[in-house]
Amino acid sequence: MSAREQREAASDAGLSKQRVVAEAVRLADREGVDGLSMRRLAGALGAGAMSLYHYVANKEELLDAMVDIVFEEIDLPRKDADWQSALRRRAISARQVLARHPWAIGLMESRTSAGPANLRHHEAVTACLRKAGFPVLMATHANWLLDSYVYGFALQETSLPFGTADEFANMAEADYLPQLPHDEFPYLNESAQALLAAGYDPAEEFLFGLDLVLGALEPLRVSA
Amino acid sequence: MSAREQREAASDAGLSKQRVVAEAVRLADREGVDGLSMRRLAGALGAGAMSLYHYVANKEELLDAMVDIVFEEIDLPRKDADWQSALRRRAISARQVLARHPWAIGLMESRTSAGPANLRHHEAVTACLRKAGFPVLMATHANWLLDSYVYGFALQETSLPFGTADEFANMAEADYLPQLPHDEFPYLNESAQALLAAGYDPAEEFLFGLDLVLGALEPLRVSA
């Protein structure tokens, strides 16, 4: 079999860093980040394990590239909207994307260098804040605050054993509540009951904090 | 060598789940979570690798226990203070602890069940909020918001390549600024310059968002 034929057989056309990273993301979505090994990834691409190393220097670089691809999926803030709508939209998009790729949030911890997509986002958000009238240092504060909230929320969300209100209802009654003795955890019981009655939706929960934060930032603008 | 003598030689006295997990935390702090293997941990304890499996069912359980030990280090909210001071104090403590054990934040992502220390914290914080006059569902919202901010901030902090203002100054001039072309990232350049001039301290940065969030929650209490 010729190298060209092998390349053709590689699932589609030929390998490339893009294809390698994209398939790695798909694999991590499907099997979790622990299920992502160079051999399995190569298998999914119809290639030998060592072939991957012509497109990524090592697994670390692969993980970096995966994280950056995820950042590319997040909507940039729109330039025509007012700052609150623009950043609100972006934050919602970020939460959705991070919920789609739960492994990404855990991967960020170990990576120290921001990828290009990450930089572009920071630039765009900072621009949005500055144009809205936030002083330089205040814009930095706002950036930290907003990103902290988004990432932290996504982190908590991935460590929930359920994703929707219905799943929560089933799980709460079956597993969660019984392991919380009323006398030791009265308040947790109270809120679990209340959540059960009210229905629980992560997306709504996210909006509460997001809007509260955006509203609290509003008066810190300097122009108008 | 007798089993008892072996136990004595195991660094100190005898193995126990506590000692195993504590040493694992120390090892992870020193070498990072990737440097933590059952063999290395056993070596640090003066034991054979397989001996550890009498105290933890598998590595997953070890990691769970490590995360919970970290939560134990975080100060519980004081019951005698007003709600803002109590939760402010707790949040500050949490950030410090998570900065001390950077691997913990990345570990939380994959763990679905909250450990006992985690539950105790949730209970105490919820109690604090309810006693301060937040309605049940509002207390849940506040809980999510505060935890999201703390975890998200810690997550961002661990992925910074520096820890103090001085390190930031050195690093910014040497590595960060040169790779940000002025024409592509004008706003990032602006804020990097401003941060450089103003000095940068993660602890202060954390307080800004924390106080903003606490202040925004204040009017949502129902009694007074």
Add this chain to the structure above:
DNA sequence: CGCCAACTCGTACGCTGTACTACGCACGTA
């Protein structure tokens, strides 16, 4: 034609988590 750069991959090494097994000591009982 010869040559080279790009690309692919088989093999091998040292590491990982852990299943299985066997061994030795302390202890309750006779």
Add this chain to the structure above:
DNA sequence: TACGTGCGTAGTACAGCGTACGAGTTGGCG
């Protein structure tokens, strides 16, 4: 005192990991 019994310990083994090394094949260029 003698003897099971059971618990704590660890040696060995296995499948799988990331990846260094080097050999193989190819298409394109002088």
